[in-house]
Amino acid sequence: MTNIAAILLLIVSLLLPVSGYADDKHKPEEKKPIEASQGKTIYDSWCAQCHGYKGDADAYTKDVTLPLPRDFAFGVYKFRSSAPGEPPTDADLTRIIRKGNPGTSMPPWERFSDDEVKAIVQHVKTFAPDVFSSEAKSIKLDNPPKSTPESIAKGKELFNMAKCVECHGKEGRGDGEKGWQADFKTDWGYRVAPANYTQGWELRNGSDLVDIYRTISAGLAGTPMTSYLDSLKDDERWSLAHFIKSLQLTRKLGVALKVKKVESLPVGTDDAKWKDVEYLDLPIGGQLMFEPRNFTSVITNARVRGVYTPKEIAIMLEWTDKQPSKGADNIPQDSARIQFPVKLVDGAERPYFYMGSRKAPANLWQWKASDDNKVVELIAKGFDLVESKEKTDISAVGTYTDGLYRVVFKRALNTGQEGSPAFMVGKFIPFSVTLFDGNNAEDGNKSAISAWYFLMMEPPTPIKVYVMPPIAAILVFALGLVMANNTKKTRDQRKKKK
Amino acid sequence: MLKIYPVLAAVGLLISIVSVIRKSSFFNFLGILILLFGLLKSAGLFIPPFPGQVITMYMAMSIFSFLIYFSIQEETFQAFLEPMRAVLGDEDKKILRVLIVFIALPLLTGFITYTKVVPVYEPPVSARIVHPEPPSQMEFRGKTINVIGLENPLRKDTANFAKNVEDGKKIYYQNCFYCHGDDLDGKGHLAQAYNPLPLPFRGGDTIAQLPESFVFWRVSKGWRGLPAGSGPWNSSMPSFEDFLTEEEVWKVSMFIYEATGNKPRT
Structure with missing residues (x-):
């Protein structure tokens, strides 16, 4: 008993000076209030x-x-x-x-x-x-109703009824006709573009449901986006927000695109075959290395898909553009390029990711909005030395629907032509993408680019993958059967002996 | 995921202790193997994890040596084999036999075979030297400059320090912030499009580790100046000698050190 008391006393006496010490020395530095x-x-x-x-x-x-x-x-x-x-x-x-x-x-x-x-x-x-002389109050933003298929459907109806579609376009990609009239400006006289709901990562006012609801309710002051606080009821604005939220794409980022083997290549951009194919999203940014540099690029994403047959490959690029341009006075046309190394080598070394170099040139497939789907094949030996090949075996089909460009390039796996890399199944082939938005004055080196990525034509699954595992399992099963039998026999014999 | 390995090690230890008490050498053997595997994997919590191959080799050697240990004497070896024999042959262990010998083992073998024969495609990975050795000499718009011992001449002009930093700020926000960030944190609004990602200047592991001569060389020459080991073909760092003067590069260097509270290494 005295022992326990002694220990308790010791503990208490240890605690006292320690805490006193801490108070003196380790007093947390008082944070001065920020003025x-x-x-x-x-x-x-x-x-x-x-x-x-x-x-x-x-x-x-x-x-x-x-x-x-x-x-x-x-x-x-x-x-x-x-x-x-x-x-x-x-x-x-x-x-x-x-x-x-x-x-x-x-x-x-x-x-x-x-x-x-x-x-x-x-x-x-x-x-x-x-x-700021008067204090503003926030409108009610809490308690959002749950998003249901019904509320989304109702939101879609309202989207048309409340005329959102006129500026934001049928699919919400910001491509509505009204958004491109000459008087679509801010109060300061600057041109603005209606938001593209599908790319949540670039929604200025945020992409969460409450952000969308806030934008609809309060409007964006000084812009053509008015407030719907009075013209739509509370639950209608939530439904509309549910619908708009449902349009957001999920980006799939990565380093490599799997290109699937198919019986025959898809016909055009609308072919249902494209829907079963994996895609890869490439973040896109302005070209900043060479003049003219593109600090204010507007294209932020390119979605890529690919399929192949034993003879040919088809690659589809998909990106949004609020207003298409086939080129006019002082306005360049929209355009897309997909780039490969001229020489495919094993190892990490590649041509420079923008237009290659003198030593390691790049091969580019170029599609332009006005050229009637005619592809020009380029050999680039640096940003300042780009030549087009006289003959090309590449074909392309491009469409623009509701703010979305889709371009399908097709080529033989091996063209036998100099400067066009031969594609091998199962190899990781570096590729990158360059896009041009004509209305953003993008042309030449003023472009929007991606880094290097890989595409890989997936070889068909070897037959052994289906055959070997069952065989191994059956063998082990049989071995177990034999061993169990043998052990049983010897044990029975031993018992009999006993 | 790593956190389950210490638990696994503890379970292994428990099994071995119990089996030593109950004199069951087979479970002792299993327990020790689980303990070892758990420990080797747990190391990853404190130090860089051991490569899979090293662990496989170590485990194979352990299995081999413990088998030798348990099979030295005929009697102990028979005792060691007893649990396996019992499962294979005993009448009262029929359910266990069906479960282990005729279901679990074939399935496991099938699965292991599958992982061995299914082709795996991995894109090539290249190691990259982030801070390569700068050359001893460099050309700036045709003028030869000694990089070794190179110092920022503007730092001597203490009277105009604030002005030079402010000039550097303007240059930074007209040339660099798209990628290296408004807050110099490497998270500029265009950064995501490039690979490798732009370097942050905040923190103690980038410019704080470098002499200012390195920064001058890196900014001036950009991707073109990188050696092959640093993957110049991927770099989106412009050669700023194309856009800025020598003095402007020194000014922007002063700004990035000043704004992040870092000092050049001397």
């Missing part, structure tokens, strides 16, 4: 490069970003949860800083503490004091 004046310091360091030291968006990046950064002096904010005409709430500004605006140069700022963000918000408001 609003610090908002300016942070803003000048980390916001002014795009939004301007005076908040007027007259800044370093003004010629190299699209969409343009917000001009805070106007006090008009696209992304709000407040009723139309009202300023954004502090929570709105905080959300934009924290989550960024996907598809723009505004990134999510996760590094700052909550107090720091608060200070930035206060500073941003000082650029338009009149606008």
Whole structure:
């Protein structure tokens, strides 16, 4: 008993000085409350490069970003949860800083503490004091109803009834006719494009259900996207959001595309065969290595599919474009290229991923929107030395439907021509993609590109895969049978002896 | 996934201890093997995991040596084999026999054979040297510059330090931020399209490890200056001597160090 008491005493006496010591020395450094004046310091360091030291968006990046950064002096904010005409709430500004605006140069700022963000918000408001003199209230955003096939169907009806389709297009790809009329501009006179719902990763105001609902309800101030707060009921706006959310694609990213073997190649871009084929999504960005550099590319994704027969291969490229261009005065035409190394070698070495080099040239298949599906085959020995081959065996079919370009290239696996790589089944063949949006003035080296990826024509499954495992299993089964019998016999004999 | 291996090791240990007490050398053998496998795999929690081949070899050697150990004496070997014989021959173990000998083992063999014969296609992977050795000399727009011992001349001009950093900021946001990020974190709005991904400048493992002469060379020469081991064919890093002057490269270098709170290695 005395022992236990002694131990207890020891423990208690150990605890006391220790905690006292901790209090003295390891007192956590008291975080000083961030003052609003610090908002300016942070803003000048980390916001002014795009939004301007005076908040007027007259800044370093003004010629190299699209969409343009917000001009805070106007006090008009696209992304709000407040009723139309009202300023954004502090929570709105905080959300934009924290989550960024996907598809723009505004990134999510996760590094700052909550107090720091608060200070930035206060500073941003000082650029338009009149606008923020009254406090705005958020409209009701919580308790979303569950998405059901019925609500989605209802949303689809509303999508047509509320005339969303006029700007956003039949399939929601932002290709509606109204969106391309000359007067489709912001209050500041800049051209804007209706959102493409299918590519959630570039939805400026966020791609979650509540983000879509907020956009429909509050509208985007200063743009043709009006508020539907009064014209649609609460549950109608949720249904519409359910429908729009249901249009979002799931991206499948990776390094290699499996090309499936088929009996015969699909006919055209609408062939049902394409639906059974795996695809790979390639993120696309502007070409930044050579002049003219493309800082403001608009194409963000290319979806690739492929099939082959013992003789031929077909590759389909799929990308969205809100307004097609067959070329006009000062407007180049839309175009697509798929690139391969001229020489396929084992190992990691490849030609330079954009147009190869003098030493390691690239072979490109080029389709243009106006050329009646005529393919030009290019040999590129660098961005500045590109020649077209006189003769090509490549054919292509391209279509544009509801904001979606689809182009199918076809070629013999081995053309026997110089400069055209022979494709071998089972090999990983490097490829990359270059796309051009004519309405974005993309032409020549001003293009939208992908990195190198691989495509691999999957060899048919060898027969041994189906035969060997059952044989092995049967053999082991038989062996077990024999051994069990033998063991039984010897054991029985031993028992009899006993 | 790795966390189940210590549990596996513990189960193996338990089996061996119980089987030593109950004098069952066969289960002792199984327990030790499970313990060893669990331990070898658990190592991955603390150090880089052992390659699969090493583990396979180690396990094969363990099986071999323990079999020798248990078969040295005829008597112990008979005791060792007894559980297997019992399952094969005993009348009262019929259910166990059907389950193990006639169902589990054939299926397992079939499965192992399948994994051996099914063809697996893996795209070629290439190791990449992230910070290659810079050359001792480089050309900048035709002018020869010694990279070894090269220092940022603007750092001596302390009077104009703030101005030079601000100039660097402007250059950064007109040339670099698309890829290396608004916050210099490598997450620029166009970064995702390129492979390898652009490097972040924040943190202590990129520019903080490099002398400023390296940054000057890397920015000026870009993909063209990379040796084969660094995969120049994949790099989207422009050769900035095409777009910037020497002084501008030094200014942007000062900005990326200043903005991330890093110091060039000397």
